[in-house]
Amino acid sequence: MLYELYLSKLMGPILYLSKIMGPMLEGTIVTLQLFFVTIIFSIPLGLTLALARISKFKILKDFTGVYIWLLRGTPLLLQLFFIYFGLPYIPIVGVTLDRFPAAAITFILNYAAYFAEIFRAGIQSIDKGQYEASKALGMTYWQTMRRIILPQMVKRVLPPVSNETITLVKDTALVYAIGLSELLRAAKVAVQRDFTTVPFMIAAVFYLVMTLVLTWVFKKLEQKYALYE
Amino acid sequence: MNMIEATNIYKKFNQLEVLKGISLQVKKGEVIAIIGPSGSGKSTFLRCLNHLEIIDKGSITIEGEMMAKMDSAGNSHYQSPSEVRRICKKMGMVFQGFNLFPHKTVLGNIIEAPMVVNKMDRRQAVSIAEELLQKVGLIDKRDSYPSQLSGGQKQRVAIARALAMRPDIMLFDEPTSALDPELTGEVLKVMKDLAEEHMTMLVVTHEMGFARGVANRVIFMDDGKIIEEGEPQEIFSNPSHPRTKAFLNQIL
Numbered sequence: 001m002l003y004e005l006y007l008s009k010l011m012g013p014i015l016y017l018s019k020i021m022g023p024m025l026e027g028t029i030v031t032l033q034l035f036f037v038t039i040i041f042s043i044p045l046g047l048t049l050a051l052a053r054i055s056k057f058k059i060l061k062d063f064t065g066v067y068i069w070l071l072r073g074t075p076l077l078l079q080l081f082f083i084y085f086g087l088p089y090i091p092i093v094g095v096t097l098d099r100f101p102a103a104a105i106t107f108i109l110n111y112a113a114y115f116a117e118i119f120r121a122g123i124q125s126i127d128k129g130q131y132e133a134s135k136a137l138g139m140t141y142w143q144t145m146r147r148i149i150l151p152q153m154v155k156r157v158l159p160p161v162s163n164e165t166i167t168l169v170k171d172t173a174l175v176y177a178i179g180l181s182e183l184l185r186a187a188k189v190a191v192q193r194d195f196t197t198v199p200f201m202i203a204a205v206f207y208l209v210m211t212l213v214l215t216w217v218f219k220k221l222e223q224k225y226a227l228y229e
Numbered sequence: 230m231n232m233i234e235a236t237n238i239y240k241k242f243n244q245l246e247v248l249k250g251i252s253l254q255v256k257k258g259e260v261i262a263i264i265g266p267s268g269s270g271k272s273t274f275l276r277c278l279n280h281l282e283i284i285d286k287g288s289i290t291i292e293g294e295m296m297a298k299m300d301s302a303g304n305s306h307y308q309s310p311s312e313v314r315r316i317c318k319k320m321g322m323v324f325q326g327f328n329l330f331p332h333k334t335v336l337g338n339i340i341e342a343p344m345v346v347n348k349m350d351r352r353q354a355v356s357i358a359e360e361l362l363q364k365v366g367l368i369d370k371r372d373s374y375p376s377q378l379s380g381g382q383k384q385r386v387a388i389a390r391a392l393a394m395r396p397d398i399m400l401f402d403e404p405t406s407a408l409d410p411e412l413t414g415e416v417l418k419v420m421k422d423l424a425e426e427h428m429t430m431l432v433v434t435h436e437m438g439f440a441r442g443v444a445n446r447v448i449f450m451d452d453g454k455i456i457e458e459g460e461p462q463e464i465f466s467n468p469s470h471p472r473t474k475a476f477l478n479q480i481l
């Protein structure tokens with residue numbers, strides 16, 4: 001009898017946890033999907049923008065400058081609203097996107113702008129003697145970029161890129177605002193339904209685990225690149 | 230045929246005229262030391278020869294191939310970028326600051342250009358690199374990174390890296406100026422060996438011992454012009470121009 005009471009006391013929280021864990025894990029999957037899609041596309045796009053930003057073609061350079069200024073100069077949430085709610089009202093191009101594509105496109109475009117600035121600064125921090133030595137050896141601009149400059153840039157941008165990816169994990173919570181069922185939304189639904197703050201704490205733990213993993217990955221990368229210099 | 234034929238070269242940086250009508254012919258196997266006060270345009274001249282700087286006026290011909298030609302007004306016109314690159318490949322360059330690739334090992338530095346530029350296969354590039362490392366006395370540093378080397382070792386790797394492209398002409402811009410005095414000897418030794426193999430060399434240097442002992446010809450530059458040139462003995466023991474005298478007095 002006592003034992004059974006004890007057991008039910010213990011089982012209560014466990015049962016509750018197992019009940020909310022499902023939706024929260026589903027939310028986490030959406031969060032992770034958004035995270036990875038953003039990383040996979042915004043890094044190459046950011047690199048392309050960075051190269052355009054330092055190119056000698058003035059139009060390309062100015063165009064990317066304006067792009068970066070717009071995307072870094074306005075709130076991510078506004079951009080998200082614009083793509084999801086605003087785009088349908090725009091004549092001709094007006095398209096209605098589903099929640100996830102709208103969120104992914106916004107995040108990719110926005111993070112590409114941040115990565116572009118990080119990469120540009122990284123590229124420009126490389127000593128110009130590296131370009132001269134490459135040129136004196138007969139290498140073209142693109143050979144120099146690919147073989148000499150960009151590999152050195154990677155090492156230098158690891159710390160800021162690490163920061164940016166951690167920010168991204170947390171920024172994914174913004175898509176809550178367009179009703180996408182990601183981690184934070186799953187937590188809030190449970191909190192409001194069950195009158196308990198436990199789901200918020202679980203969400204916090206999930207975010208912390210994700211950022212912890214990222215921190216570890218970047219630490220390993222930095223160690224790998226510490227081989228030289 | 231001259232290895233280098235530079236005619237009436239003018240070069241400005243914004244308003245500052247740095248080269249004021251330089252002409253120079255270099256024959257095969259010649260070792261030329263270029264001396265002169267700092268700021269006189271020695272580096273700029275060397276860098277113009279391999280297209281690290283663009284000249285405003287004059288012409289440059291390398292081994293009979295016109296890289297930049299002069300129109301009737303004296304203004305320069307370059308060949309297409311790919312032609313210029315092809316012509317410049319006949320020259321290797323060694324910098325004061327080494328400019329090794331820090332993310333590549335010693336071997337990686339040397340095989341890079343042969344593989345990427347000349348599409349040489351790795352085995353062959355490595356065997357050339359090893360032969361060159363043997364020659365500059367650094368075969369045991371094959372797998373080190375530049376940061377693990379002394380200045381003198383770095384510069385010897387830089388020389389090997391340039392030689393791996395099998396240039397006919399080597400340009401040296403103050404190759405020992407960034408080195409501690411006790412390390413200059415090992416670099417000068419490598420350069421002396423090269424000279425003895427009849428490599429055509431242009432060496433901007435403050436090492437008067439090298440200019441006197443190894444060069445066939447010494448050129449004294451001041452204020453963007455060649456003031457005086459001649460055999461080392463002539464220049465060092467009997468300079469004809471007062472500015473040469475003043476410079477040599479100051480430095481010797």
Ligand SMILES: Nc1ncnc2c1ncn2[C@@H]1O[C@H](COP(=O)(O)OP(=O)(O)O)[C@@H](O)[C@H]1O
Pocket residue numbers: 242245247265266267268269270271272273274
């Ligand atoms: N990239 C540059 N931009 C502007 N001025 C330069 C540049 N490179 C060299 N100069 C100037 O040109 C002059 C000659 O420089 P340099 O050729 O390096 O002389 P040297 O090698 O004889 O010391 C100096 O006054 C220097 O400040």
Ligand SMILES: [Mg+2]
Pocket residue numbers: 271272273403
């Ligand atoms: Mg100089």
